[in-house]
Amino acid sequence: EAGVTQSPTHLIKTRGQQVTLRCSPISGHTSVYWYQQALGLGLQFLLWYDEGEERNRGNFPPRFSGRQFPNYSSELNVNALELEDSALYLCASSLFVEAFFGQGTRLTVV
Amino acid sequence: DQQVKQNSPSLSVQEGRISILNCDYTNSMFDYFLWYKKYPAEGPTFLISISSIKDKNEDGRFTVFLNKSAKHLSLHIVPSQPGDSAVYFCAASWGITGGGNKLTFGTGTQLKVEL
Numbered sequence: 001e002a003g004v005t006q007s008p009t010h011l012i013k014t015r016g017q018q019v020t021l022r023c024s025p026i027s028g029h030t031s032v033y034w035y036q037q038a039l040g041l042g043l044q045f046l047l048w049y050d051e052g053e054e055r056n057r058g059n060f061p062p063r064f065s066g067r068q069f070p071n072y073s074s075e076l077n078v079n080a081l082e083l084e085d086s087a088l089y090l091c092a093s094s095l096f097v098e099a100f101f102g103q104g105t106r107l108t109v110v
Numbered sequence: 111d112q113q114v115k116q117n118s119p120s121l122s123v124q125e126g127r128i129s130i131l132n133c134d135y136t137n138s139m140f141d142y143f144l145w146y147k148k149y150p151a152e153g154p155t156f157l158i159s160i161s162s163i164k165d166k167n168e169d170g171r172f173t174v175f176l177n178k179s180a181k182h183l184s185l186h187i188v189p190s191q192p193g194d195s196a197v198y199f200c201a202a203s204w205g206i207t208g209g210g211n212k213l214t215f216g217t218g219t220q221l222k223v224e225l
Contacts, residue, residue: 042217056212090153097142097203101153
């Protein structure tokens with residue numbers, strides 16, 4: 001069974017640009033979560049999607065947004081990139097409480 | 111406002127000995143707790159979980175203990191192996207019908223198992 005897959009694995013963007021990260025959940029999982037792990041910090045909750053709707057949002061500015069598609073895959077969009085957005089972005093999916101993570105997308109903003 | 115805290119950023123243990131990783135939480139609404147292991151440049155891997163109705167859960171070398179009155183949980187790894195060297199994250203949830211199914215993570219403890 002395929003796990004959670006994320007693309008791309010690495011990305012370099014310039015300050016002010018926009019970026020879209022993609023996530024495919026484990027088959028049968030309806031919930032998708034996005035987390036940010038900045039260097040030296042823990043995992044910070046960004047967004048939770050379930051059945052196509054945003055269910056909860058972490059303490060991040062509105063330029064962080066996303067959506068979930070009918071096939072439960074998800075996108076995370078970040079507008080007006082700032083240097084401090086450089087981080088590992090992790091997607092996870094779950095059916096109940098245990099969340100299973102993808103490998104992450106390493107975003108570097110220069 | 112760090113609701114889940116892992117006060118030890120690092121821990122070093124000899125191979126074969128017990129590793130004890132600790133986690134404290136402040137939100138009494140949390141009712142489900144999880145431990146994840148993370149290697150560099152990889153996503154976290156789910157290890158073991160415990161519901162608030164239990165005080166212990168075992169899975170092979172891994173045992174999680176929950177002390178609700180102290181709002182404290184710990185992960186015991188016995189015996190520790192070099193492959194256990196990773197960052198361990200404690201996470202908590204208050205369930206699907208409460209504040210949401212999102213996990214609140216601690217800042218992690220880097221475990222190093224030495225030969």
